[in-house]
Amino acid sequence: MTAPGLSGLLRRVRYEVLPARATEEKVLAHVPRDVVVTVTASPVKGLEPTLDLTARLAAHGYRVVPHVPARLLRDDAHLKETVDRLRESGVDDVFVPAGDADPPAGTYDGALPVLRRLSELGRPFAEVGVTGYPESHPLIHDDITVQAMWDKREHATYLVSNLCFDPRVLGQWIARVRGRGVTLPVYVGVAGPVQRAKLLAMATKIGVGESTRFLAKHPLWFLRFAAPGGYSPEALLTRSEGALTAPSAGVAGLHLFTFNQIAETEAWRRTLLDRLDG
Template structure:
């Protein structure tokens, strides 16, 4: 097996899995290999405690658990310090900072950048911190503001996970633009796992993937028909040349499972098994 093929297989076998803190998720996660990185989302409906509690249970199961800290759900610096302290006590050495889905901030943190700055000023930064990047137009933020925010957030982070994007060329161009601006953080490519197509369509529309949806229509005619054909393998194959090109600094996959954990892991196993020797 060539070094290139082995590298691509390694990305499959070491993918990160994102889950929702819902009932039964820890039991489902037991299907994953030991020490898999599992990130836990944070939402206004479940609250930050559900996120941390689920992450702690996953950590106890032997996974590298990463709770999301949603800025708009944290009231003030005292609350932030308490959450970070709880993470440390529970052996959660890494966090993923997001703005969050709350319509209005609960306190002094309207966005992820303000939370990152506060952690830095308070001297309570965990060992590793991840942030989100947007390969295409954000639903609510201008391109210029998104670029500026990403560049500023990168000063406080260790890696970036890209938001869902179905167009491999857009993803590659975005990473290339990051590097041109001097952002050198490793990038994990965010992609849906083996998710029910109806759910995937609903989520894609909710998060405002305008450019991606237009790309899908152009490529396949009808969005719902295309999404019914979506598998991580399609995107993986298209991005393979960039993944193995060190200039892009792509270090792996981040699968948004929406708790379709078993199906997503089985999909990755099948992909690895089918992977053929590719000429270097």
């Protein structure tokens, strides 16, 4: 990949973290304040850990984007309470996926009704992100996920793509989205430099977070991580150069799944930036 293209993407990153006990300490120790931090939500633990960590990180001066899964919201009153808490913390950007909770905690079974309700509440957040699926969703047909992005476009301001390991598939997905007339900026989801031993240890824990659940639903993807030499974020970015840097692609930056390997992710990013800049 050309240095300017890769450097630009590496400077426009978002770090996805899990709301675990040591997450705040890790972020403070390793993540610069100009890096956006997104906080996942677990169907086992509910929204409270996400809201709590979001407030603490925002108080430290980070721009924080909490995940607010529709299926974790009990009702309109719970949504309004969540909005008020986030606004009080200075949050102006939220990510609204459907979520994994089964059954749902309340009346919302998908993201679109929540997005519509946020619009009815006067659009309390300047930025609202929704999910895209370059590789097939385990439960939803590809055509439906693309149609869903079209339906959400009036209520959202950007897309975040889920994990994808195939540059060809990623490029085709971006072309399909643009071909359908969806013009929202895209943050491309990329797994960070995951260490095999740590990932395997994390996978044995129950309820650790949405990211690990996602891997559990995609065993072939998990094998790509776990196999020695099986995954390299730099290789994926290099092979995806054309898809990610074309002006028509509308790629706003990278959404890095850290799996809470925060120090390793930032060290990898800095090392690669230093090498490109040098």
